[in-house]
Amino acid sequence: MTIHTLLEALYATELAVQIRESEFAFPCIESVHVLAIAVVVGSVAVVDLRLLGWASRDRPVSRLSADVLPVTWTAFGVAALSGFLLFASNAPKYLENPYFRGKLVLLGLAGLNMLVFHLLVGRDRAAWDAGRPTPRAARFAATLSLVLWTLVVACGRWIGFTMLAGY
Amino acid sequence: MQGLFDRPLAALSAWLADTALSHLLQAVDWLVPAIQTLHILAVALVISSVLLLSLGVFGLHGREQPLSRTVARFSPGIRWGLPALLVSGALMIAAEPDRALPNPAFQIKMALLLLATGLTWSYARDLRRAPATAPGAPRSLALRAAAAVALGLWTAVLIAGRWIAYTLSR
Numbered sequence: 001m002t003i004h005t006l007l008e009a010l011y012a013t014e015l016a017v018q019i020r021e022s023e024f025a026f027p028c029i030e031s032v033h034v035l036a037i038a039v040v041v042g043s044v045a046v047v048d049l050r051l052l053g054w055a056s057r058d059r060p061v062s063r064l065s066a067d068v069l070p071v072t073w074t075a076f077g078v079a080a081l082s083g084f085l086l087f088a089s090n091a092p093k094y095l096e097n098p099y100f101r102g103k104l105v106l107l108g109l110a111g112l113n114m115l116v117f118h119l120l121v122g123r124d125r126a127a128w129d130a131g132r133p134t135p136r137a138a139r140f141a142a143t144l145s146l147v148l149w150t151l152v153v154a155c156g157r158w159i160g161f162t163m164l165a166g167y
Numbered sequence: 168m169q170g171l172f173d174r175p176l177a178a179l180s181a182w183l184a185d186t187a188l189s190h191l192l193q194a195v196d197w198l199v200p201a202i203q204t205l206h207i208l209a210v211a212l213v214i215s216s217v218l219l220l221s222l223g224v225f226g227l228h229g230r231e232q233p234l235s236r237t238v239a240r241f242s243p244g245i246r247w248g249l250p251a252l253l254v255s256g257a258l259m260i261a262a263e264p265d266r267a268l269p270n271p272a273f274q275i276k277m278a279l280l281l282l283a284t285g286l287t288w289s290y291a292r293d294l295r296r297a298p299a300t301a302p303g304a305p306r307s308l309a310l311r312a313a314a315a316v317a318l319g320l321w322t323a324v325l326i327a328g329r330w331i332a333y334t335l336s337r
Contacts, residue, residue, distance in 0.1 A: 027329065027330060027332075027333045030329060031325070031326045031329045031330070034325065034329050035214070035322060035325055035326070037207075037211070038207065038210050038214045038325065039214060039215050039218060041207075041208065041211040041215075042211035042212050042213075042214060042215025042216065042218075042244070043215045043218075043219070045211065045212060045215070046215060046216075046219065046244070055243060055244075058236065058239075058240070059240065066228070067219070067222075067228035067229060068219065071218065071219065071222070150204070150208060153204050153207050153208055153211070154200075154204040156207075157203050157204045157207065158200055160200075161200050
């Protein structure tokens with residue numbers, strides 16, 4: 001089964017038809033998607049800004065992360081699910097869209113950045129958790145994260161303009 | 168009520184659409200999506216700060232510190248995010264005044280924005296002025312209700328914003 005027959009099958013599902021043909025389903029799901037992405041990006045930025053030493057300096061990185069990350073992960077789950085529903089409404093066309101592909105790649109890179117940070121930079125976190133400045137590698141990871149998430153949002157907006165669903 | 172503002176709004180819209188700024192924003196085709204991207208980033212900062220502030224008020228994090236510390240931690244995100252929202256939003260209106268000004272979703276959004284800002288500002292001010300609030304002290308029902316309503320209002324602002332694209336008066 002190639003990816004295209006799979007996408008065509010998804011396109012033909014009852015769920016996809018419902019989202020595509022209802023006047024309200026798409027904007028409703030899209031509103032949830034934007035809300036969830038806003039919470040993902042904003043809460044990630046809270047931790048990034050702490051790593052850069054620009055905000056929340058009175059709270060150890062580990063404490064702030066523990067406050068914020070459950071919010072981030074919950075919102076990410078909602079964003080992924082609502083995003084999948086939007087994608088399902090017109091899967092073959094979305095996959096052709098360069099900004100959609102770019103967004104997926106950038107999401108992967110943002111995840112990879114987070115993973116590398118946790119495994120390598122975060123290993124000796126106890127040494128700099130409550131202090132400042134944070135290590136150069138942590139500040140680099142934070143900057144990269146802010147850039148990648150900004151580009152994710154930009155790609156999302158450009159998908160809207162190039163798909164001409166609602167812009 | 169609506170009828171009362173129809174004509175002045177239409178006049179403002181027509182004037183805005185003919186300014187040099189509007190022409191520029193229309194002529195360069197990547198400008199509007201770029202400004203919308205900045206607008207969403209500012210939305211992200213504000214809504215996340217409001218959400219984390221509310222969760223602090225509900226006692227879901229930061230319980231070992233006075234609540235005034237949680238307010239101090241998350242209000243800069245609102246204070247810096249709001250002007251960015253207003254500037255990017257104003258540019259989006261300048262680019263396509265007819266898309267926004269006469270649009271009911273936009274008008275509802277502005278009313279909700281005033282309520283959300285007012286309520287958030289007022290309860291955060293009360294919290295800052297009560298630094299004696301001990302760590303882990305019970306949060307009053309009124310305070311938790313204010314935080315919950317404010318969070319709901321901000322969510323409604325965001326949703327109304329997305330619906331502007333779907334309620335164009337053609």
